[in-house]
Every structure is written in structure tokens, then in C-alpha cells.
Amino acid sequence: SQKIEQNSEALNIQEGKTATLTCNYTNYSPAYLQWYRQDPGRGPVFLLLIRENEKEKRKERLKVTFDTTLKQSLFHITASQPADSATYLCALAYTNAGKSTFGDGTTLTVKP
């Protein structure tokens, strides 16, 4: 079965720095790889989606890369702010939108 690993459970960085989160999977590449933000006790919020034939996608301060050879996605938050502190989940989808397999998440803390 598919195994998804996200880098260390927790990542602490200083405000203004770039946060880089990784998502590695073991089996066949998904059609879509998504990144979500989740705050405690709340539902995941969709951030970015990248397709298997895309290398990079950007949205404001966010950037996602997808390397199907390495079976890895990197998620970057530039000019990080304390408000970016949350758990970030990567999710793999093979067919349709919401049927995704989620990683365990990485909790990011941005210190002022």
C-alpha cells in the first residue's frame, strides 16, 4: 500500500525565512498531489495542487515542486510569518478530487 512520509513531525523557523516541507511517497505516482493547511480542531484547507506532468506550481508566497523520479514533493513558504504556523498535510489523489491519501503532516512553527 502507498506510504507517505512528511519530514519531521515539527519544523521551527524564524520569521522571514523560507520554510521547506517535504513529502515522500513509496509507490506509483499520483495523478495529483495536494498540499493542505490544518489548524487545531479545524478542517484541512486546500492550498495548492500539482499534477504529475507539472514540475512546479506557485501561488503568492507558496511554491510546490513535484519530482516523480524521486517520488517527492517539496512545499516552500517564503518570507514566513507567525500566522503561517500550522500543520501542513500533503495528500495524494489518483482519480478524483476528494479521495486522497494524506500524510501525517508537519507542524510548522514560525517564531517572531
Place this chain on the structure above:
Amino acid sequence: AAGVIQSPRHLIKEKRETATLKCYPIPRHDTVYWYQQGPGQDPQFLISFYEKMQSDKGSIPDRFSAQQFSDYHSELNMSSLELGDSALYFCASSLGRGYTEAFFGQGTRLTVV
């Protein structure tokens, strides 16, 4: 903008009781997905519906059932509740069956005592 509405937000039930969770998708969204998220765990896909028909099934126990109604809202029925069913249950909706962005609700926190 309207979001996915789930009710109730919190629910406490005793073992062996039955619970019903409701999900109201974003207007015009025809696809609903249910997820279960245990404490400190990632969301696990349970089941999904497209145009009122079950479209995918994940790790949903036989004690659970779900359906999507004519107005596209969905209900997750959980019977013979066990302590291990305590979790956050999320519903997500999307427009269309292919890939489009899925929007999650705030979740229902179910506690089985």
C-alpha cells in the same frame, strides 16, 4: 462565500449507541467525501458520493453507512459505536467527478464514552 456545513459540531455518545452526522456541501457541488481523523493522525478516507450514488469506498467499517440525498446533503450513520470511533469526522465537497479542488468542512468531533 458559503462553505461546507457540518452538524453537529460536537457529539457525545455512549458505547453501542447510534450517531448521525450531517454534511451540507457548497451550493452546486455534487460530490461529497467523508473522512475520519483520529487524535494525532492524518485524515482517512471513508466514502464518497457523486450525484447521489456511492462513487468510492475507503476504510469505512460495516457498522457505518452513508448516503447522499436529492438536495446533495449527505449523512453518515454510525451504529454500535465503539470507543475507537472517537475522532473528528470531516466532510468535503467538490464540483464534478474529476479532479477539482475539494473543500473541507469544520468537522464533527465525536466522543464515545
